[in-house]
Amino acid sequence: MPEFASIDATPALVVDLAVLDRNITRMAESARTRGLDLRPHAKTHKCIEIARRQVDAGAVGLSVATVSEAEVFADAGFTDLFVAYPLWVDAARGARVRALAERIRLTVGVDSADGARMLARHAGTGAGVLVEIDSGHHRTGVPPDRADAVAGAARAAGLDVRGVFTFPGHAYGPGLPGAAAADEADALAAASASLRSSSTGPLIVSGGSSPTAPIGVASAATELRPGVYVFGDAQQLELGVIAGSDVALTALATVVSARDDVVVLDAGSKTLGADRAPWATGYGRILGVPDARIAALSEHHATVRWPGTATRPGLGDRVRVVPNHVCNAVNLADDLVVVDSDGSTLDRWRVAARGCTT
Known part of the structure:
Protein backbone atom coordinates (compact mmCIF):
# COMPACT_ATOMS: atom_id res chain seq x y z
CA MET A 1 0.00 0.00 0.00
CA PRO A 2 1.35 3.50 -0.81
CA GLU A 3 2.71 5.43 2.18
CA PHE A 4 1.26 8.81 1.11
CA ALA A 5 4.24 10.51 2.70
CA SER A 6 3.39 13.77 0.96
CA ILE A 7 0.09 14.01 2.89
CA ASP A 8 1.11 15.53 6.19
CA ALA A 9 -2.19 15.30 8.10
CA THR A 10 -5.09 12.90 8.39
CA PRO A 11 -7.93 12.43 7.89
CA ALA A 12 -7.81 13.41 4.22
CA LEU A 13 -9.93 12.45 1.24
CA VAL A 14 -7.63 10.96 -1.39
CA VAL A 15 -8.47 10.40 -5.05
CA ASP A 16 -6.50 7.89 -7.13
CA LEU A 17 -6.37 9.70 -10.47
CA ALA A 18 -5.83 6.59 -12.59
CA VAL A 19 -8.85 4.82 -11.09
CA LEU A 20 -10.99 7.95 -11.37
CA ASP A 21 -10.17 8.37 -15.06
CA ARG A 22 -10.80 4.68 -15.71
CA ASN A 23 -14.24 4.90 -14.08
CA ILE A 24 -15.12 8.00 -16.09
CA THR A 25 -14.02 6.42 -19.35
CA ARG A 26 -15.79 3.12 -18.70
CA MET A 27 -19.17 4.74 -18.00
CA ALA A 28 -18.83 7.09 -20.98
CA GLU A 29 -18.06 4.17 -23.28
CA SER A 30 -20.92 2.12 -21.85
CA ALA A 31 -23.41 4.91 -22.54
CA ARG A 32 -21.98 5.59 -25.99
CA THR A 33 -22.16 1.96 -27.14
CA ARG A 34 -25.82 1.85 -26.15
CA GLY A 35 -26.64 5.10 -27.94
CA LEU A 36 -27.40 6.93 -24.68
CA ASP A 37 -26.48 10.43 -23.61
CA LEU A 38 -24.58 10.62 -20.33
CA ARG A 39 -25.42 13.45 -17.94
CA PRO A 40 -23.54 12.51 -14.74
CA HIS A 41 -24.74 13.75 -11.38
CA ALA A 42 -22.22 16.25 -10.04
CA LYS A 43 -23.63 16.19 -6.50
CA THR A 44 -21.31 13.25 -5.89
CA HIS A 45 -18.03 15.08 -6.51
CA LYS A 46 -19.03 18.79 -6.45
CA CYS A 47 -15.70 19.42 -8.15
CA ILE A 48 -15.01 21.48 -11.28
CA GLU A 49 -11.99 19.44 -12.35
CA ILE A 50 -13.90 16.16 -12.27
CA ALA A 51 -16.86 17.64 -14.14
CA ARG A 52 -14.50 18.80 -16.88
CA ARG A 53 -13.08 15.29 -17.19
CA GLN A 54 -16.60 13.90 -17.53
CA VAL A 55 -17.56 16.37 -20.26
CA ASP A 56 -14.25 15.82 -22.05
CA ALA A 57 -15.07 12.09 -22.05
CA GLY A 58 -18.36 12.75 -23.82
CA ALA A 59 -20.98 13.78 -21.23
CA VAL A 60 -23.62 16.05 -22.79
CA GLY A 61 -23.89 18.12 -19.63
CA LEU A 62 -24.28 17.74 -15.88
CA SER A 63 -27.03 16.90 -13.44
CA VAL A 64 -27.10 18.79 -10.16
CA ALA A 65 -29.30 18.62 -7.08
CA THR A 66 -29.83 22.29 -6.27
CA VAL A 67 -29.96 25.74 -7.81
CA SER A 68 -26.82 26.73 -5.90
CA GLU A 69 -24.93 23.74 -7.35
CA ALA A 70 -26.08 24.86 -10.80
CA GLU A 71 -24.78 28.37 -10.09
CA VAL A 72 -21.33 27.03 -9.17
CA PHE A 73 -21.01 24.95 -12.32
CA ALA A 74 -22.46 27.67 -14.55
CA ASP A 75 -19.91 30.12 -13.14
CA ALA A 76 -17.20 27.59 -14.08
CA GLY A 77 -18.31 27.56 -17.71
CA PHE A 78 -20.67 24.57 -17.93
CA THR A 79 -23.52 25.46 -20.26
CA ASP A 80 -26.01 22.56 -20.10
CA LEU A 81 -27.30 21.75 -16.62
CA PHE A 82 -30.26 19.81 -15.28
CA VAL A 83 -31.51 20.36 -11.72
CA ALA A 84 -32.77 16.83 -11.12
CA TYR A 85 -35.14 17.80 -8.35
CA PRO A 86 -38.83 18.84 -8.21
CA LEU A 87 -38.22 22.49 -7.44
CA TRP A 88 -40.73 24.58 -5.50
CA VAL A 89 -39.90 28.08 -6.68
CA ASP A 90 -40.68 31.23 -4.70
CA ALA A 91 -39.75 34.75 -5.77
CA ALA A 92 -36.18 34.62 -4.45
CA ARG A 93 -35.33 31.25 -5.93
CA GLY A 94 -37.22 32.14 -9.07
CA ALA A 95 -34.93 35.11 -9.66
CA ARG A 96 -31.93 32.80 -9.44
CA VAL A 97 -33.45 30.27 -11.84
CA ARG A 98 -34.31 33.06 -14.27
CA ALA A 99 -30.75 34.41 -14.15
CA LEU A 100 -29.32 30.95 -14.83
CA ALA A 101 -31.69 30.32 -17.73
CA GLU A 102 -30.57 33.58 -19.35
CA ARG A 103 -26.97 32.38 -19.64
CA ILE A 104 -27.05 28.56 -20.00
CA ARG A 105 -29.36 25.81 -21.24
CA LEU A 106 -31.14 25.04 -17.98
CA THR A 107 -33.62 22.26 -17.31
CA VAL A 108 -35.35 21.66 -13.98
CA GLY A 109 -37.61 19.00 -12.54
CA VAL A 110 -41.31 19.31 -11.71
CA ASP A 111 -43.70 16.70 -10.35
CA SER A 112 -46.92 18.67 -9.93
CA ALA A 113 -49.09 21.13 -11.81
CA ASP A 114 -48.76 23.62 -8.95
CA GLY A 115 -44.97 23.30 -9.03
CA ALA A 116 -44.97 24.03 -12.76
CA ARG A 117 -47.17 27.08 -12.33
CA MET A 118 -44.99 28.44 -9.52
CA LEU A 119 -41.89 27.95 -11.69
CA ALA A 120 -43.45 29.92 -14.56
CA ARG A 121 -44.76 32.66 -12.26
CA HIS A 122 -41.51 33.34 -10.41
CA ALA A 123 -38.80 32.26 -12.87
CA GLY A 124 -40.38 32.91 -16.24
CA THR A 125 -40.31 30.39 -19.04
CA GLY A 126 -36.63 30.34 -19.96
CA ALA A 127 -35.88 27.04 -18.21
CA GLY A 128 -37.13 23.81 -19.71
CA VAL A 129 -38.71 21.12 -17.55
CA LEU A 130 -38.61 17.37 -17.19
CA VAL A 131 -41.55 15.76 -15.42
CA GLU A 132 -40.42 13.46 -12.62
CA ILE A 133 -42.06 10.05 -12.45
CA ASP A 134 -41.95 7.44 -9.70
CA SER A 135 -40.42 4.21 -10.99
CA GLY A 136 -40.53 2.37 -7.64
CA HIS A 137 -38.51 4.42 -5.16
CA HIS A 138 -41.67 6.11 -3.84
CA ARG A 139 -39.99 9.36 -2.90
CA THR A 140 -40.92 12.07 -5.41
CA GLY A 141 -42.44 11.84 -8.87
CA VAL A 142 -45.89 11.11 -10.21
CA PRO A 143 -47.14 7.72 -11.44
CA PRO A 144 -46.06 7.23 -15.07
CA ASP A 145 -49.64 7.44 -16.36
CA ARG A 146 -50.01 10.92 -14.82
CA ALA A 147 -46.91 12.39 -16.45
CA ASP A 148 -48.86 13.91 -19.33
CA ALA A 149 -51.23 15.71 -16.96
CA VAL A 150 -48.30 17.48 -15.28
CA ALA A 151 -46.73 18.13 -18.67
CA GLY A 152 -49.99 19.67 -19.88
CA ALA A 153 -50.13 22.02 -16.91
CA ALA A 154 -46.52 23.01 -17.53
CA ARG A 155 -47.21 23.75 -21.19
CA ALA A 156 -50.30 25.75 -20.27
CA ALA A 157 -48.07 27.86 -18.02
CA GLY A 158 -45.80 28.54 -21.01
CA LEU A 159 -42.99 26.15 -20.10
CA ASP A 160 -40.97 24.06 -22.53
CA VAL A 161 -41.58 20.41 -21.58
CA ARG A 162 -38.48 18.53 -22.66
CA GLY A 163 -39.33 15.04 -21.36
CA VAL A 164 -39.43 12.89 -18.23
CA PHE A 165 -36.97 11.65 -15.64
CA THR A 166 -36.82 9.21 -12.77
CA PHE A 167 -34.47 7.93 -10.09
CA PRO A 168 -34.52 4.17 -9.45
CA GLY A 169 -33.35 4.56 -5.87
CA HIS A 170 -34.93 1.27 -4.83
CA ALA A 171 -31.92 -0.36 -6.48
CA TYR A 172 -30.02 0.25 -3.24
CA GLY A 173 -30.30 -3.14 -1.58
CA PRO A 174 -28.67 -6.55 -2.06
CA GLY A 175 -30.06 -8.30 -5.13
CA LEU A 176 -32.25 -5.33 -6.11
CA PRO A 177 -30.43 -3.47 -8.94
CA GLY A 178 -31.72 -5.79 -11.70
CA ALA A 179 -35.36 -5.56 -10.62
CA ALA A 180 -35.10 -1.81 -10.16
CA ALA A 181 -33.66 -1.41 -13.65
CA ALA A 182 -36.62 -3.35 -15.06
CA ASP A 183 -39.09 -1.22 -13.06
CA GLU A 184 -37.41 1.91 -14.35
CA ALA A 185 -37.58 0.71 -17.95
CA ASP A 186 -41.32 -0.03 -17.66
CA ALA A 187 -42.06 3.31 -15.99
CA LEU A 188 -40.08 5.35 -18.52
CA ALA A 189 -41.73 3.54 -21.42
CA ALA A 190 -45.22 4.28 -20.07
CA ALA A 191 -44.47 7.91 -19.30
CA SER A 192 -42.72 8.66 -22.57
CA ALA A 193 -45.52 7.04 -24.56
CA SER A 194 -47.98 9.28 -22.77
CA LEU A 195 -45.98 12.42 -23.49
CA ARG A 196 -45.29 11.58 -27.12
CA SER A 197 -48.98 11.80 -27.93
CA SER A 198 -48.92 15.50 -27.04
CA SER A 199 -45.30 16.44 -27.68
CA THR A 200 -44.13 18.40 -30.70
CA GLY A 201 -40.46 17.42 -30.53
CA PRO A 202 -38.01 14.75 -29.39
CA LEU A 203 -38.20 13.84 -25.73
CA ILE A 204 -35.48 13.47 -23.15
CA VAL A 205 -36.15 10.25 -21.25
CA SER A 206 -33.73 10.34 -18.34
CA GLY A 207 -32.93 7.72 -15.72
CA GLY A 208 -30.16 5.64 -14.29
CA SER A 209 -28.30 5.36 -11.01
CA SER A 210 -24.83 3.97 -10.39
CA PRO A 211 -26.19 0.49 -9.49
CA THR A 212 -28.56 0.33 -12.49
CA ALA A 213 -26.68 2.28 -15.19
CA PRO A 214 -24.46 -0.65 -16.28
CA ILE A 215 -27.42 -3.05 -16.56
CA GLY A 216 -28.34 -3.61 -20.19
CA VAL A 217 -32.13 -3.68 -19.86
CA ALA A 218 -34.03 -2.63 -22.99
CA SER A 219 -35.43 0.79 -22.15
CA ALA A 220 -37.01 3.90 -23.59
CA ALA A 221 -34.30 5.93 -21.87
CA THR A 222 -32.27 8.36 -23.94
CA GLU A 223 -30.07 9.56 -21.08
CA LEU A 224 -28.28 8.24 -17.96
CA ARG A 225 -27.55 10.21 -14.77
CA PRO A 226 -25.26 8.11 -12.52
CA GLY A 227 -23.12 9.90 -9.95
CA VAL A 228 -21.31 7.62 -7.50
CA TYR A 229 -19.60 5.65 -10.29
CA VAL A 230 -16.73 8.16 -10.47
CA PHE A 231 -15.53 7.23 -6.97
CA GLY A 232 -17.31 4.08 -5.83
CA ASP A 233 -18.12 3.57 -2.15
CA ALA A 234 -18.83 0.84 0.39
Whole structure:
Protein backbone atom coordinates (compact mmCIF):
# COMPACT_ATOMS: atom_id res chain seq x y z
CA MET A 1 0.00 0.00 0.00
CA PRO A 2 1.35 3.50 -0.81
CA GLU A 3 2.71 5.43 2.18
CA PHE A 4 1.26 8.81 1.11
CA ALA A 5 4.24 10.51 2.70
CA SER A 6 3.39 13.77 0.96
CA ILE A 7 0.09 14.01 2.89
CA ASP A 8 1.11 15.53 6.19
CA ALA A 9 -2.19 15.30 8.10
CA THR A 10 -5.09 12.90 8.39
CA PRO A 11 -7.93 12.43 7.89
CA ALA A 12 -7.81 13.41 4.22
CA LEU A 13 -9.93 12.45 1.24
CA VAL A 14 -7.63 10.96 -1.39
CA VAL A 15 -8.47 10.40 -5.05
CA ASP A 16 -6.50 7.89 -7.13
CA LEU A 17 -6.37 9.70 -10.47
CA ALA A 18 -5.83 6.59 -12.59
CA VAL A 19 -8.85 4.82 -11.09
CA LEU A 20 -10.99 7.95 -11.37
CA ASP A 21 -10.17 8.37 -15.06
CA ARG A 22 -10.80 4.68 -15.71
CA ASN A 23 -14.24 4.90 -14.08
CA ILE A 24 -15.12 8.00 -16.09
CA THR A 25 -14.02 6.42 -19.35
CA ARG A 26 -15.79 3.12 -18.70
CA MET A 27 -19.17 4.74 -18.00
CA ALA A 28 -18.83 7.09 -20.98
CA GLU A 29 -18.06 4.17 -23.28
CA SER A 30 -20.92 2.12 -21.85
CA ALA A 31 -23.41 4.91 -22.54
CA ARG A 32 -21.98 5.59 -25.99
CA THR A 33 -22.16 1.96 -27.14
CA ARG A 34 -25.82 1.85 -26.15
CA GLY A 35 -26.64 5.10 -27.94
CA LEU A 36 -27.40 6.93 -24.68
CA ASP A 37 -26.48 10.43 -23.61
CA LEU A 38 -24.58 10.62 -20.33
CA ARG A 39 -25.42 13.45 -17.94
CA PRO A 40 -23.54 12.51 -14.74
CA HIS A 41 -24.74 13.75 -11.38
CA ALA A 42 -22.22 16.25 -10.04
CA LYS A 43 -23.63 16.19 -6.50
CA THR A 44 -21.31 13.25 -5.89
CA HIS A 45 -18.03 15.08 -6.51
CA LYS A 46 -19.03 18.79 -6.45
CA CYS A 47 -15.70 19.42 -8.15
CA ILE A 48 -15.01 21.48 -11.28
CA GLU A 49 -11.99 19.44 -12.35
CA ILE A 50 -13.90 16.16 -12.27
CA ALA A 51 -16.86 17.64 -14.14
CA ARG A 52 -14.50 18.80 -16.88
CA ARG A 53 -13.08 15.29 -17.19
CA GLN A 54 -16.60 13.90 -17.53
CA VAL A 55 -17.56 16.37 -20.26
CA ASP A 56 -14.25 15.82 -22.05
CA ALA A 57 -15.07 12.09 -22.05
CA GLY A 58 -18.36 12.75 -23.82
CA ALA A 59 -20.98 13.78 -21.23
CA VAL A 60 -23.62 16.05 -22.79
CA GLY A 61 -23.89 18.12 -19.63
CA LEU A 62 -24.28 17.74 -15.88
CA SER A 63 -27.03 16.90 -13.44
CA VAL A 64 -27.10 18.79 -10.16
CA ALA A 65 -29.30 18.62 -7.08
CA THR A 66 -29.83 22.29 -6.27
CA VAL A 67 -29.96 25.74 -7.81
CA SER A 68 -26.82 26.73 -5.90
CA GLU A 69 -24.93 23.74 -7.35
CA ALA A 70 -26.08 24.86 -10.80
CA GLU A 71 -24.78 28.37 -10.09
CA VAL A 72 -21.33 27.03 -9.17
CA PHE A 73 -21.01 24.95 -12.32
CA ALA A 74 -22.46 27.67 -14.55
CA ASP A 75 -19.91 30.12 -13.14
CA ALA A 76 -17.20 27.59 -14.08
CA GLY A 77 -18.31 27.56 -17.71
CA PHE A 78 -20.67 24.57 -17.93
CA THR A 79 -23.52 25.46 -20.26
CA ASP A 80 -26.01 22.56 -20.10
CA LEU A 81 -27.30 21.75 -16.62
CA PHE A 82 -30.26 19.81 -15.28
CA VAL A 83 -31.51 20.36 -11.72
CA ALA A 84 -32.77 16.83 -11.12
CA TYR A 85 -35.14 17.80 -8.35
CA PRO A 86 -38.83 18.84 -8.21
CA LEU A 87 -38.22 22.49 -7.44
CA TRP A 88 -40.73 24.58 -5.50
CA VAL A 89 -39.90 28.08 -6.68
CA ASP A 90 -40.68 31.23 -4.70
CA ALA A 91 -39.75 34.75 -5.77
CA ALA A 92 -36.18 34.62 -4.45
CA ARG A 93 -35.33 31.25 -5.93
CA GLY A 94 -37.22 32.14 -9.07
CA ALA A 95 -34.93 35.11 -9.66
CA ARG A 96 -31.93 32.80 -9.44
CA VAL A 97 -33.45 30.27 -11.84
CA ARG A 98 -34.31 33.06 -14.27
CA ALA A 99 -30.75 34.41 -14.15
CA LEU A 100 -29.32 30.95 -14.83
CA ALA A 101 -31.69 30.32 -17.73
CA GLU A 102 -30.57 33.58 -19.35
CA ARG A 103 -26.97 32.38 -19.64
CA ILE A 104 -27.05 28.56 -20.00
CA ARG A 105 -29.36 25.81 -21.24
CA LEU A 106 -31.14 25.04 -17.98
CA THR A 107 -33.62 22.26 -17.31
CA VAL A 108 -35.35 21.66 -13.98
CA GLY A 109 -37.61 19.00 -12.54
CA VAL A 110 -41.31 19.31 -11.71
CA ASP A 111 -43.70 16.70 -10.35
CA SER A 112 -46.92 18.67 -9.93
CA ALA A 113 -49.09 21.13 -11.81
CA ASP A 114 -48.76 23.62 -8.95
CA GLY A 115 -44.97 23.30 -9.03
CA ALA A 116 -44.97 24.03 -12.76
CA ARG A 117 -47.17 27.08 -12.33
CA MET A 118 -44.99 28.44 -9.52
CA LEU A 119 -41.89 27.95 -11.69
CA ALA A 120 -43.45 29.92 -14.56
CA ARG A 121 -44.76 32.66 -12.26
CA HIS A 122 -41.51 33.34 -10.41
CA ALA A 123 -38.80 32.26 -12.87
CA GLY A 124 -40.38 32.91 -16.24
CA THR A 125 -40.31 30.39 -19.04
CA GLY A 126 -36.63 30.34 -19.96
CA ALA A 127 -35.88 27.04 -18.21
CA GLY A 128 -37.13 23.81 -19.71
CA VAL A 129 -38.71 21.12 -17.55
CA LEU A 130 -38.61 17.37 -17.19
CA VAL A 131 -41.55 15.76 -15.42
CA GLU A 132 -40.42 13.46 -12.62
CA ILE A 133 -42.06 10.05 -12.45
CA ASP A 134 -41.95 7.44 -9.70
CA SER A 135 -40.42 4.21 -10.99
CA GLY A 136 -40.53 2.37 -7.64
CA HIS A 137 -38.51 4.42 -5.16
CA HIS A 138 -41.67 6.11 -3.84
CA ARG A 139 -39.99 9.36 -2.90
CA THR A 140 -40.92 12.07 -5.41
CA GLY A 141 -42.44 11.84 -8.87
CA VAL A 142 -45.89 11.11 -10.21
CA PRO A 143 -47.14 7.72 -11.44
CA PRO A 144 -46.06 7.23 -15.07
CA ASP A 145 -49.64 7.44 -16.36
CA ARG A 146 -50.01 10.92 -14.82
CA ALA A 147 -46.91 12.39 -16.45
CA ASP A 148 -48.86 13.91 -19.33
CA ALA A 149 -51.23 15.71 -16.96
CA VAL A 150 -48.30 17.48 -15.28
CA ALA A 151 -46.73 18.13 -18.67
CA GLY A 152 -49.99 19.67 -19.88
CA ALA A 153 -50.13 22.02 -16.91
CA ALA A 154 -46.52 23.01 -17.53
CA ARG A 155 -47.21 23.75 -21.19
CA ALA A 156 -50.30 25.75 -20.27
CA ALA A 157 -48.07 27.86 -18.02
CA GLY A 158 -45.80 28.54 -21.01
CA LEU A 159 -42.99 26.15 -20.10
CA ASP A 160 -40.97 24.06 -22.53
CA VAL A 161 -41.58 20.41 -21.58
CA ARG A 162 -38.48 18.53 -22.66
CA GLY A 163 -39.33 15.04 -21.36
CA VAL A 164 -39.43 12.89 -18.23
CA PHE A 165 -36.97 11.65 -15.64
CA THR A 166 -36.82 9.21 -12.77
CA PHE A 167 -34.47 7.93 -10.09
CA PRO A 168 -34.52 4.17 -9.45
CA GLY A 169 -33.35 4.56 -5.87
CA HIS A 170 -34.93 1.27 -4.83
CA ALA A 171 -31.92 -0.36 -6.48
CA TYR A 172 -30.02 0.25 -3.24
CA GLY A 173 -30.30 -3.14 -1.58
CA PRO A 174 -28.67 -6.55 -2.06
CA GLY A 175 -30.06 -8.30 -5.13
CA LEU A 176 -32.25 -5.33 -6.11
CA PRO A 177 -30.43 -3.47 -8.94
CA GLY A 178 -31.72 -5.79 -11.70
CA ALA A 179 -35.36 -5.56 -10.62
CA ALA A 180 -35.10 -1.81 -10.16
CA ALA A 181 -33.66 -1.41 -13.65
CA ALA A 182 -36.62 -3.35 -15.06
CA ASP A 183 -39.09 -1.22 -13.06
CA GLU A 184 -37.41 1.91 -14.35
CA ALA A 185 -37.58 0.71 -17.95
CA ASP A 186 -41.32 -0.03 -17.66
CA ALA A 187 -42.06 3.31 -15.99
CA LEU A 188 -40.08 5.35 -18.52
CA ALA A 189 -41.73 3.54 -21.42
CA ALA A 190 -45.22 4.28 -20.07
CA ALA A 191 -44.47 7.91 -19.30
CA SER A 192 -42.72 8.66 -22.57
CA ALA A 193 -45.52 7.04 -24.56
CA SER A 194 -47.98 9.28 -22.77
CA LEU A 195 -45.98 12.42 -23.49
CA ARG A 196 -45.29 11.58 -27.12
CA SER A 197 -48.98 11.80 -27.93
CA SER A 198 -48.92 15.50 -27.04
CA SER A 199 -45.30 16.44 -27.68
CA THR A 200 -44.13 18.40 -30.70
CA GLY A 201 -40.46 17.42 -30.53
CA PRO A 202 -38.01 14.75 -29.39
CA LEU A 203 -38.20 13.84 -25.73
CA ILE A 204 -35.48 13.47 -23.15
CA VAL A 205 -36.15 10.25 -21.25
CA SER A 206 -33.73 10.34 -18.34
CA GLY A 207 -32.93 7.72 -15.72
CA GLY A 208 -30.16 5.64 -14.29
CA SER A 209 -28.30 5.36 -11.01
CA SER A 210 -24.83 3.97 -10.39
CA PRO A 211 -26.19 0.49 -9.49
CA THR A 212 -28.56 0.33 -12.49
CA ALA A 213 -26.68 2.28 -15.19
CA PRO A 214 -24.46 -0.65 -16.28
CA ILE A 215 -27.42 -3.05 -16.56
CA GLY A 216 -28.34 -3.61 -20.19
CA VAL A 217 -32.13 -3.68 -19.86
CA ALA A 218 -34.03 -2.63 -22.99
CA SER A 219 -35.43 0.79 -22.15
CA ALA A 220 -37.01 3.90 -23.59
CA ALA A 221 -34.30 5.93 -21.87
CA THR A 222 -32.27 8.36 -23.94
CA GLU A 223 -30.07 9.56 -21.08
CA LEU A 224 -28.28 8.24 -17.96
CA ARG A 225 -27.55 10.21 -14.77
CA PRO A 226 -25.26 8.11 -12.52
CA GLY A 227 -23.12 9.90 -9.95
CA VAL A 228 -21.31 7.62 -7.50
CA TYR A 229 -19.60 5.65 -10.29
CA VAL A 230 -16.73 8.16 -10.47
CA PHE A 231 -15.53 7.23 -6.97
CA GLY A 232 -17.31 4.08 -5.83
CA ASP A 233 -18.12 3.57 -2.15
CA ALA A 234 -18.83 0.84 0.39
CA GLN A 235 -22.48 0.64 -0.61
CA GLN A 236 -21.52 -0.13 -4.20
CA LEU A 237 -19.07 -2.77 -2.94
CA GLU A 238 -21.76 -4.38 -0.81
CA LEU A 239 -24.19 -4.42 -3.73
CA GLY A 240 -21.56 -6.18 -5.84
CA VAL A 241 -21.69 -3.41 -8.45
CA ILE A 242 -17.95 -2.69 -8.20
CA ALA A 243 -14.74 -4.33 -7.01
CA GLY A 244 -12.18 -2.89 -4.63
CA SER A 245 -10.00 -1.98 -7.61
CA ASP A 246 -12.77 0.38 -8.79
CA VAL A 247 -12.68 2.54 -5.64
CA ALA A 248 -11.14 5.88 -6.55
CA LEU A 249 -11.80 7.86 -3.35
CA THR A 250 -10.78 6.83 0.14
CA ALA A 251 -10.30 8.61 3.43
CA LEU A 252 -6.70 8.32 4.54
CA ALA A 253 -6.82 7.75 8.31
CA THR A 254 -4.34 7.13 11.12
CA VAL A 255 -4.59 4.42 13.79
CA VAL A 256 -4.88 6.20 17.16
CA SER A 257 -5.76 3.17 19.32
CA ALA A 258 -5.45 -0.59 18.90
CA ARG A 259 -6.24 -3.62 21.05
CA ASP A 260 -7.06 -7.23 20.28
CA ASP A 261 -9.22 -7.17 17.13
CA VAL A 262 -10.18 -3.49 17.43
CA VAL A 263 -8.55 -0.60 15.61
CA VAL A 264 -9.65 3.01 16.15
CA LEU A 265 -9.03 5.59 13.41
CA ASP A 266 -9.04 9.38 13.40
CA ALA A 267 -11.68 9.54 10.63
CA GLY A 268 -15.11 9.73 12.24
CA SER A 269 -18.55 10.84 11.07
CA LYS A 270 -17.28 14.38 10.42
CA THR A 271 -15.06 12.90 7.71
CA LEU A 272 -16.97 9.86 6.47
CA GLY A 273 -20.58 10.87 7.02
CA ALA A 274 -22.88 8.77 9.18
CA ASP A 275 -24.98 6.97 6.57
CA ARG A 276 -25.63 3.31 7.14
CA ALA A 277 -28.41 1.60 5.23
CA PRO A 278 -30.31 -1.11 7.13
CA TRP A 279 -28.71 -3.77 4.92
CA ALA A 280 -25.15 -2.46 5.23
CA THR A 281 -22.72 -4.56 7.29
CA GLY A 282 -20.89 -1.55 8.72
CA TYR A 283 -20.25 2.19 8.51
CA GLY A 284 -17.52 1.69 5.92
CA ARG A 285 -14.76 -0.63 4.79
CA ILE A 286 -10.98 -0.72 4.65
CA LEU A 287 -9.50 -0.80 1.17
CA GLY A 288 -7.50 -4.00 0.69
CA VAL A 289 -8.94 -5.69 3.79
CA PRO A 290 -12.36 -6.89 2.59
CA ASP A 291 -13.41 -8.49 5.88
CA ALA A 292 -12.71 -5.44 8.05
CA ARG A 293 -15.76 -3.36 9.02
CA ILE A 294 -16.30 -0.04 10.74
CA ALA A 295 -18.54 -1.14 13.60
CA ALA A 296 -19.12 2.25 15.20
CA LEU A 297 -18.63 5.94 14.42
CA SER A 298 -18.23 8.97 16.64
CA GLU A 299 -17.48 12.46 15.40
CA HIS A 300 -13.72 11.87 15.31
CA HIS A 301 -13.43 8.10 15.87
CA ALA A 302 -14.01 5.12 13.62
CA THR A 303 -14.00 1.79 15.48
CA VAL A 304 -12.93 -1.01 13.14
CA ARG A 305 -13.36 -4.72 13.76
CA TRP A 306 -10.18 -6.16 12.26
CA PRO A 307 -10.29 -9.75 10.96
CA GLY A 308 -7.90 -12.26 12.47
CA THR A 309 -6.89 -13.34 8.99
CA ALA A 310 -5.22 -9.97 8.28
CA THR A 311 -2.28 -8.31 9.99
CA ARG A 312 -3.62 -5.66 12.32
CA PRO A 313 -2.08 -2.21 11.87
CA GLY A 314 -0.33 -0.58 14.80
CA LEU A 315 -0.42 2.86 16.34
CA GLY A 316 0.46 5.55 13.83
CA ASP A 317 -0.11 3.34 10.80
CA ARG A 318 -2.28 4.70 8.03
CA VAL A 319 -5.16 2.92 6.33
CA ARG A 320 -7.56 3.83 3.52
CA VAL A 321 -11.24 3.89 4.46
CA VAL A 322 -14.00 3.42 1.89
CA PRO A 323 -16.96 5.56 3.04
CA ASN A 324 -20.42 4.05 2.95
CA HIS A 325 -21.91 6.95 1.01
CA VAL A 326 -19.22 8.91 -0.80
CA CYS A 327 -21.48 11.88 -1.64
CA ASN A 328 -21.78 12.75 2.04
CA ALA A 329 -18.06 12.35 2.69
CA VAL A 330 -17.15 14.71 -0.15
CA ASN A 331 -19.59 17.35 1.08
CA LEU A 332 -17.72 17.37 4.42
CA ALA A 333 -14.33 18.12 2.83
CA ASP A 334 -12.78 21.37 1.66
CA ASP A 335 -10.64 19.67 -0.96
CA LEU A 336 -9.61 16.35 -2.45
CA VAL A 337 -5.97 15.23 -2.53
CA VAL A 338 -5.26 13.81 -5.99
CA VAL A 339 -2.57 11.12 -6.06
CA ASP A 340 -0.69 8.95 -8.50
CA SER A 341 -0.74 5.16 -8.22
CA ASP A 342 2.37 5.27 -6.02
CA GLY A 343 0.71 7.68 -3.58
CA SER A 344 2.53 10.80 -4.75
CA THR A 345 0.43 13.94 -4.51
CA LEU A 346 -0.36 15.40 -7.93
CA ASP A 347 -2.81 18.15 -7.06
CA ARG A 348 -5.52 19.37 -4.72
CA TRP A 349 -9.00 19.95 -6.10
CA ARG A 350 -11.40 22.20 -4.23
CA VAL A 351 -14.87 20.85 -3.46
CA ALA A 352 -16.32 23.89 -5.17
CA ALA A 353 -20.00 23.13 -4.56
CA ARG A 354 -19.58 22.06 -0.96
CA GLY A 355 -22.58 23.05 1.15
CA CYS A 356 -24.64 24.20 -1.84
CA THR A 357 -27.98 23.03 -0.52
CA THR A 358 -30.36 25.78 -1.67
